[in-house]
Amino acid sequence: MAEKPQPLHVVYCGVCGLPPEYCEFGPDFEKCKPWLIQNAPDLYPDLLKEAEAKAKEADKISGQLQSTSISDGSSASKPEEVKRLPGGKVKKKEKQEIIIEKVTRNKRKCITTVKGLELFGVKLSDASKKLGKKFATGASVVKGPTEKEQIDVQGDIAYDIVDFITETWPDVPEAAIYFIEDGKKVPAV
Ligand SMILES: [Zn+2]
Incomplete structure:
Protein backbone atom coordinates (compact mmCIF):
# COMPACT_ATOMS: atom_id res chain seq x y z
CA MET A 1 0.00 0.00 0.00
CA ALA A 2 1.38 3.30 -1.11
CA GLU A 3 1.92 6.01 1.42
CA LYS A 4 -0.25 9.01 1.26
CA PRO A 5 1.56 11.93 -0.21
CA GLN A 6 2.59 14.25 2.56
CA PRO A 7 1.06 17.69 2.34
CA LEU A 8 3.67 20.00 0.93
CA HIS A 9 5.25 21.87 3.74
CA VAL A 10 5.74 25.29 2.36
CA VAL A 11 8.55 27.27 3.84
CA TYR A 12 9.38 30.80 3.13
CA CYS A 13 12.77 32.29 3.45
CA GLY A 14 13.23 33.68 6.94
CA VAL A 15 15.14 36.61 5.55
CA CYS A 16 13.36 37.83 2.44
CA GLY A 17 10.06 36.02 2.80
CA LEU A 18 10.17 34.46 -0.69
CA PRO A 19 9.99 30.76 -1.28
CA PRO A 20 13.58 29.66 -0.91
CA GLU A 21 13.97 28.72 -4.56
CA TYR A 22 13.37 32.37 -5.44
CA CYS A 23 15.82 33.79 -2.97
CA GLU A 24 18.51 34.11 -5.60
CA PHE A 25 16.19 36.49 -7.45
CA GLY A 26 15.20 38.27 -4.27
CA PRO A 27 16.31 41.62 -2.95
CA ASP A 28 19.28 40.41 -0.96
CA PHE A 29 20.47 36.94 -1.81
CA GLU A 30 23.67 37.43 0.19
CA LYS A 31 21.70 37.91 3.39
CA CYS A 32 19.53 34.90 2.58
CA LYS A 33 22.51 32.60 2.20
CA PRO A 34 23.01 31.71 5.88
CA TRP A 35 19.32 30.97 6.29
CA LEU A 36 19.28 28.87 3.12
CA ILE A 37 22.29 26.87 4.25
CA GLN A 38 20.48 26.11 7.49
CA ASN A 39 16.99 25.49 6.13
CA ALA A 40 17.19 24.62 2.45
CA PRO A 41 20.65 23.25 1.73
CA ASP A 42 19.30 20.97 -1.01
CA LEU A 43 18.09 23.90 -3.07
CA TYR A 44 21.47 25.56 -3.15
CA PRO A 45 24.17 22.90 -2.85
CA ASP A 46 26.77 25.38 -4.04
CA LEU A 47 26.15 27.60 -1.03
CA LEU A 48 27.35 24.93 1.34
CA LYS A 49 30.55 24.48 -0.61
CA GLU A 50 31.00 28.22 -0.73
CA ALA A 51 30.49 28.48 3.01
CA GLU A 52 32.92 25.65 3.66
CA ALA A 53 35.53 27.30 1.46
CA LYS A 54 35.05 30.57 3.34
CA ALA A 55 35.35 28.80 6.67
CA LYS A 56 38.58 27.16 5.54
CA GLU A 57 39.91 30.49 4.38
CA ALA A 58 39.04 32.03 7.74
CA ASP A 59 40.76 29.17 9.52
CA LYS A 60 43.82 29.68 7.41
CA ILE A 61 43.90 33.39 8.19
CA SER A 62 43.42 32.91 11.91
CA GLY A 63 46.07 30.20 11.77
CA GLN A 64 48.46 32.64 10.15
CA LEU A 65 47.66 35.27 12.73
CA GLN A 66 48.27 32.76 15.46
CA SER A 67 51.62 31.68 14.07
CA THR A 68 52.61 35.31 13.62
CA SER A 69 51.80 36.11 17.21
CA ILE A 70 53.67 33.01 18.36
CA SER A 71 56.80 34.04 16.51
CA ASP A 72 56.44 37.57 17.88
CA GLY A 73 56.31 36.22 21.38
CA SER A 74 59.36 34.06 20.94
CA SER A 75 61.51 36.76 19.37
CA ALA A 76 62.47 37.98 22.81
CA SER A 77 63.91 34.60 23.71
CA LYS A 78 65.71 34.21 20.39
CA PRO A 79 69.19 32.89 20.95
CA GLU A 80 71.84 35.53 20.59
CA GLU A 81 73.23 35.65 17.12
CA VAL A 82 76.67 34.19 16.88
CA LYS A 83 79.13 35.42 14.33
CA ARG A 84 80.28 32.58 12.19
CA LEU A 85 83.38 32.48 10.13
CA PRO A 86 83.17 30.99 6.66
CA GLY A 87 83.16 27.27 7.26
CA GLY A 88 80.86 27.54 10.24
CA LYS A 89 83.40 28.09 12.97
CA VAL A 90 82.13 30.32 15.72
CA LYS A 91 84.18 33.44 16.08
CA LYS A 92 85.17 34.01 19.65
CA LYS A 93 85.02 37.53 20.90
CA GLU A 94 88.59 38.64 21.03
CA LYS A 95 89.89 39.59 24.42
CA GLN A 96 91.13 43.14 24.47
CA GLU A 97 94.76 42.87 25.38
ZN1 LIG B 1 15.53 34.62 0.88
Whole structure:
Protein backbone atom coordinates (compact mmCIF):
# COMPACT_ATOMS: atom_id res chain seq x y z
CA MET A 1 0.00 0.00 0.00
CA ALA A 2 1.38 3.30 -1.11
CA GLU A 3 1.92 6.01 1.42
CA LYS A 4 -0.25 9.01 1.26
CA PRO A 5 1.56 11.93 -0.21
CA GLN A 6 2.59 14.25 2.56
CA PRO A 7 1.06 17.69 2.34
CA LEU A 8 3.67 20.00 0.93
CA HIS A 9 5.25 21.87 3.74
CA VAL A 10 5.74 25.29 2.36
CA VAL A 11 8.55 27.27 3.84
CA TYR A 12 9.38 30.80 3.13
CA CYS A 13 12.77 32.29 3.45
CA GLY A 14 13.23 33.68 6.94
CA VAL A 15 15.14 36.61 5.55
CA CYS A 16 13.36 37.83 2.44
CA GLY A 17 10.06 36.02 2.80
CA LEU A 18 10.17 34.46 -0.69
CA PRO A 19 9.99 30.76 -1.28
CA PRO A 20 13.58 29.66 -0.91
CA GLU A 21 13.97 28.72 -4.56
CA TYR A 22 13.37 32.37 -5.44
CA CYS A 23 15.82 33.79 -2.97
CA GLU A 24 18.51 34.11 -5.60
CA PHE A 25 16.19 36.49 -7.45
CA GLY A 26 15.20 38.27 -4.27
CA PRO A 27 16.31 41.62 -2.95
CA ASP A 28 19.28 40.41 -0.96
CA PHE A 29 20.47 36.94 -1.81
CA GLU A 30 23.67 37.43 0.19
CA LYS A 31 21.70 37.91 3.39
CA CYS A 32 19.53 34.90 2.58
CA LYS A 33 22.51 32.60 2.20
CA PRO A 34 23.01 31.71 5.88
CA TRP A 35 19.32 30.97 6.29
CA LEU A 36 19.28 28.87 3.12
CA ILE A 37 22.29 26.87 4.25
CA GLN A 38 20.48 26.11 7.49
CA ASN A 39 16.99 25.49 6.13
CA ALA A 40 17.19 24.62 2.45
CA PRO A 41 20.65 23.25 1.73
CA ASP A 42 19.30 20.97 -1.01
CA LEU A 43 18.09 23.90 -3.07
CA TYR A 44 21.47 25.56 -3.15
CA PRO A 45 24.17 22.90 -2.85
CA ASP A 46 26.77 25.38 -4.04
CA LEU A 47 26.15 27.60 -1.03
CA LEU A 48 27.35 24.93 1.34
CA LYS A 49 30.55 24.48 -0.61
CA GLU A 50 31.00 28.22 -0.73
CA ALA A 51 30.49 28.48 3.01
CA GLU A 52 32.92 25.65 3.66
CA ALA A 53 35.53 27.30 1.46
CA LYS A 54 35.05 30.57 3.34
CA ALA A 55 35.35 28.80 6.67
CA LYS A 56 38.58 27.16 5.54
CA GLU A 57 39.91 30.49 4.38
CA ALA A 58 39.04 32.03 7.74
CA ASP A 59 40.76 29.17 9.52
CA LYS A 60 43.82 29.68 7.41
CA ILE A 61 43.90 33.39 8.19
CA SER A 62 43.42 32.91 11.91
CA GLY A 63 46.07 30.20 11.77
CA GLN A 64 48.46 32.64 10.15
CA LEU A 65 47.66 35.27 12.73
CA GLN A 66 48.27 32.76 15.46
CA SER A 67 51.62 31.68 14.07
CA THR A 68 52.61 35.31 13.62
CA SER A 69 51.80 36.11 17.21
CA ILE A 70 53.67 33.01 18.36
CA SER A 71 56.80 34.04 16.51
CA ASP A 72 56.44 37.57 17.88
CA GLY A 73 56.31 36.22 21.38
CA SER A 74 59.36 34.06 20.94
CA SER A 75 61.51 36.76 19.37
CA ALA A 76 62.47 37.98 22.81
CA SER A 77 63.91 34.60 23.71
CA LYS A 78 65.71 34.21 20.39
CA PRO A 79 69.19 32.89 20.95
CA GLU A 80 71.84 35.53 20.59
CA GLU A 81 73.23 35.65 17.12
CA VAL A 82 76.67 34.19 16.88
CA LYS A 83 79.13 35.42 14.33
CA ARG A 84 80.28 32.58 12.19
CA LEU A 85 83.38 32.48 10.13
CA PRO A 86 83.17 30.99 6.66
CA GLY A 87 83.16 27.27 7.26
CA GLY A 88 80.86 27.54 10.24
CA LYS A 89 83.40 28.09 12.97
CA VAL A 90 82.13 30.32 15.72
CA LYS A 91 84.18 33.44 16.08
CA LYS A 92 85.17 34.01 19.65
CA LYS A 93 85.02 37.53 20.90
CA GLU A 94 88.59 38.64 21.03
CA LYS A 95 89.89 39.59 24.42
CA GLN A 96 91.13 43.14 24.47
CA GLU A 97 94.76 42.87 25.38
CA ILE A 98 98.13 43.81 24.08
CA ILE A 99 100.86 41.22 23.97
CA ILE A 100 104.47 42.31 23.88
CA GLU A 101 107.08 39.72 23.16
CA LYS A 102 110.80 39.96 22.81
CA VAL A 103 111.95 37.72 20.05
CA THR A 104 115.55 36.97 19.29
CA ARG A 105 116.21 36.10 15.70
CA ASN A 106 119.45 34.90 14.24
CA LYS A 107 120.90 34.83 17.74
CA ARG A 108 121.82 38.51 17.87
CA LYS A 109 118.97 40.34 16.28
CA CYS A 110 116.35 41.23 18.84
CA ILE A 111 112.86 42.27 17.91
CA THR A 112 110.02 43.39 20.13
CA THR A 113 106.65 42.39 18.78
CA VAL A 114 103.51 44.25 19.76
CA LYS A 115 100.16 42.57 19.21
CA GLY A 116 96.66 43.79 19.83
CA LEU A 117 96.85 47.58 19.50
CA GLU A 118 94.17 47.44 16.80
CA LEU A 119 91.77 46.05 19.42
CA PHE A 120 91.84 49.46 21.05
CA GLY A 121 91.14 51.29 17.84
CA VAL A 122 94.77 52.12 17.14
CA LYS A 123 95.79 52.21 13.52
CA LEU A 124 98.77 49.89 13.24
CA SER A 125 100.55 51.78 10.46
CA ASP A 126 100.31 54.93 12.55
CA ALA A 127 101.50 53.12 15.70
CA SER A 128 104.40 51.60 13.83
CA LYS A 129 105.59 55.03 12.71
CA LYS A 130 105.29 56.44 16.21
CA LEU A 131 107.17 53.54 17.76
CA GLY A 132 109.97 53.77 15.20
CA LYS A 133 110.31 57.48 15.82
CA LYS A 134 110.17 57.21 19.59
CA PHE A 135 112.80 54.47 19.87
CA ALA A 136 114.80 55.65 16.87
CA THR A 137 114.63 52.24 15.32
CA GLY A 138 112.95 50.33 12.58
CA ALA A 139 109.33 49.37 13.10
CA SER A 140 106.92 47.78 10.69
CA VAL A 141 103.50 46.21 10.46
CA VAL A 142 103.88 42.55 9.62
CA LYS A 143 101.65 39.53 9.47
CA GLY A 144 102.22 37.29 12.45
CA PRO A 145 102.08 33.50 12.51
CA THR A 146 98.27 33.54 12.62
CA GLU A 147 98.01 35.99 9.71
CA LYS A 148 97.09 38.69 12.18
CA GLU A 149 98.93 41.92 11.84
CA GLN A 150 101.38 42.92 14.53
CA ILE A 151 104.13 45.48 14.88
CA ASP A 152 107.73 44.40 14.85
CA VAL A 153 110.09 46.89 16.46
CA GLN A 154 113.81 46.41 16.05
CA GLY A 155 115.66 46.10 19.33
CA ASP A 156 114.71 45.37 22.89
CA ILE A 157 112.34 48.10 23.90
CA ALA A 158 110.02 45.91 25.94
CA TYR A 159 110.25 47.76 29.21
CA ASP A 160 109.99 51.24 27.83
CA ILE A 161 107.14 50.46 25.54
CA VAL A 162 104.44 50.15 28.21
CA ASP A 163 104.68 53.76 29.29
CA PHE A 164 104.84 54.87 25.72
CA ILE A 165 101.69 52.94 24.81
CA THR A 166 99.62 54.23 27.72
CA GLU A 167 100.80 57.80 27.17
CA THR A 168 100.27 57.75 23.43
CA TRP A 169 96.97 55.88 23.45
CA PRO A 170 95.12 56.69 26.68
CA ASP A 171 92.35 54.26 25.73
CA VAL A 172 94.72 51.40 26.44
CA PRO A 173 94.69 50.49 30.13
CA GLU A 174 98.01 49.39 31.55
CA ALA A 175 96.30 46.28 32.93
CA ALA A 176 95.58 45.12 29.40
CA ILE A 177 99.26 44.92 28.52
CA TYR A 178 101.11 41.64 28.91
CA PHE A 179 104.57 40.35 28.21
CA ILE A 180 105.49 36.94 27.00
CA GLU A 181 108.42 35.85 29.10
CA ASP A 182 109.84 32.37 28.75
CA GLY A 183 106.65 31.35 26.99
CA LYS A 184 104.44 32.62 29.81
CA LYS A 185 102.05 35.51 29.68
CA VAL A 186 102.75 37.93 32.49
CA PRO A 187 101.01 41.23 33.22
CA ALA A 188 103.06 44.34 32.55
CA VAL A 189 101.96 45.82 35.85
ZN1 LIG B 1 15.53 34.62 0.88
